Amino acid sequence: MKSMNVDDALRKMPKTELHLHLEGAVDVYTFAELAKKHGVALPEHNDPAELYQYDSLVDFLVMYSAVSHAVRDHGDFQRVTYECLQRCSNSGARYVELFFSPESHLEIGVDYPTMLAGVLQGVTDAQTDFGLITNLVPAINRELGGARSVEFVQMVQDHREDRVIGVGLDFNEAGFPPENYVEAFELAAKVGLHRTSHAGEVGPAANVGNSIDLLDCERVDHGYNIVDDPAIVAACVASQIGFTVCPTTTTYTSAFRDLAAPDHAIRQMADAGLNLNINSDDPAMFTSDLADEFSIVHHTMGFTLAEMKQFALNGIDAAWIDDSTKAQWRADWSTEIDALFNEVS
Numbered sequence: 001m002k003s004m005n006v007d008d009a010l011r012k013m014p015k016t017e018l019h020l021h022l023e024g025a026v027d028v029y030t031f032a033e034l035a036k037k038h039g040v041a042l043p044e045h046n047d048p049a050e051l052y053q054y055d056s057l058v059d060f061l062v063m064y065s066a067v068s069h070a071v072r073d074h075g076d077f078q079r080v081t082y083e084c085l086q087r088c089s090n091s092g093a094r095y096v097e098l099f100f101s102p103e104s105h106l107e108i109g110v111d112y113p114t115m116l117a118g119v120l121q122g123v124t125d126a127q128t129d130f131g132l133i134t135n136l137v138p139a140i141n142r143e144l145g146g147a148r149s150v151e152f153v154q155m156v157q158d159h160r161e162d163r164v165i166g167v168g169l170d171f172n173e174a175g176f177p178p179e180n181y182v183e184a185f186e187l188a189a190k191v192g193l194h195r196t197s198h199a200g201e202v203g204p205a206a207n208v209g210n211s212i213d214l215l216d217c218e219r220v221d222h223g224y225n226i227v228d229d230p231a232i233v234a235a236c237v238a239s240q241i242g243f244t245v246c247p248t249t250t251t252y253t254s255a256f257r258d259l260a261a262p263d264h265a266i267r268q269m270a271d272a273g274l275n276l277n278i279n280s281d282d283p284a285m286f287t288s289d290l291a292d293e294f295s296i297v298h299h300t301m302g303f304t305l306a307e308m309k310q311f312a313l314n315g316i317d318a319a320w321i322d323d324s325t326k327a328q329w330r331a332d333w334s335t336e337i338d339a340l341f342n343e344v345s
């Protein structure tokens with residue numbers, strides 16, 4: 001007897017989460033509590049849930065900064081990391097590569113070893129309690145410029161831990177193109193850190209091509225505006241480089257605000273044959289979670305269950321894990337997903 005609701009199957013299916021910002025995953029009530037604890041001023045509100053409202057990338061980044069300023073001591077970092085990973089586990093995530101934004105805490109005097117130790121404790125606790133494996137990707141705030149980005153990578157290397165496996169590049173692309181960060185990414189490659197970058201979210205398709213060609217990125221975060229440049233699309237189809245796409249946040253921060261539209265970038269990218277995986281980006285700040293994103297892709301964007309399975313397996317391809325683990329997970333997850341989808345009524 002077939003008995004499972006499709007959304008339950010999409011929630012339970014094993015998946016990766018490769019594009020998730022710790023600070024964007026802070027529950028709004030936890031944020032309000034930590035803001036009170038540390039005396040961080042908040043805008044007028046009746047219920048804390050009202051705080052997470054914005055309609056542009058710039059507005060969102062202002063609130064992202066306020067959230068970051070409320071997370072300060074070891075216990076705060078441990079708590080928000082644990083809560084974030086608990087929601088990942090409840091979404092069916094089996095493996096997470098978690099971005100965090102050191103600069104957003106350094107700017108108010110929190111030191112890097114303190115935040116890293118707290119985050120690592122949350123990661124360890126989540127692995128013990130949920131069996132969820134997590135690695136860390138400190139992300140460069142591109143708005144601080146190329147010179148600072150080199151110092152940032154050096155700081156990450158000076159405090160290297162096994163779970164710190166790569167660096168990202170995020171915040172607003174406007175005025176901060178990839179070519180400014182060549183030296184930082186060369187240093188990252190030299191010390192054995194993996195590399196990814198936000199590109200083509202609000203910036204042009206050229207930012208996608210330059211992130212790959214100049215920064216030697218091994219995958220691309222977002223990438224939507226690549227659809228404006230067929231030559232870059234063709235190159236990325238040929239290489240099968242992974243794109244971490246994030247459906248819900250496209251409707252707030254990108255030019256593609258209608259997920260049901262046949263020309264939404266994610267639909268165009270998939271139809272072109274690009275290698276996409278599905279992620280949640282800033283789930284708490286946009287009232288979503290990873291399983292919700294999978295449901296949206298299936299119901300609103302019209303991707304079939306076979307395609308949903310492929311997106312999950314693409315996440316394994318794009319993950320920074322060894323080849324034998326990838327092969328094992330591909331086989332195991334494939335069997336598990338087929339069994340789940342077979343139960344869908």
Ligand SMILES: [Zn+2]
Nearest residue numbers: 021170198281
């Ligand atoms: Zn992001």
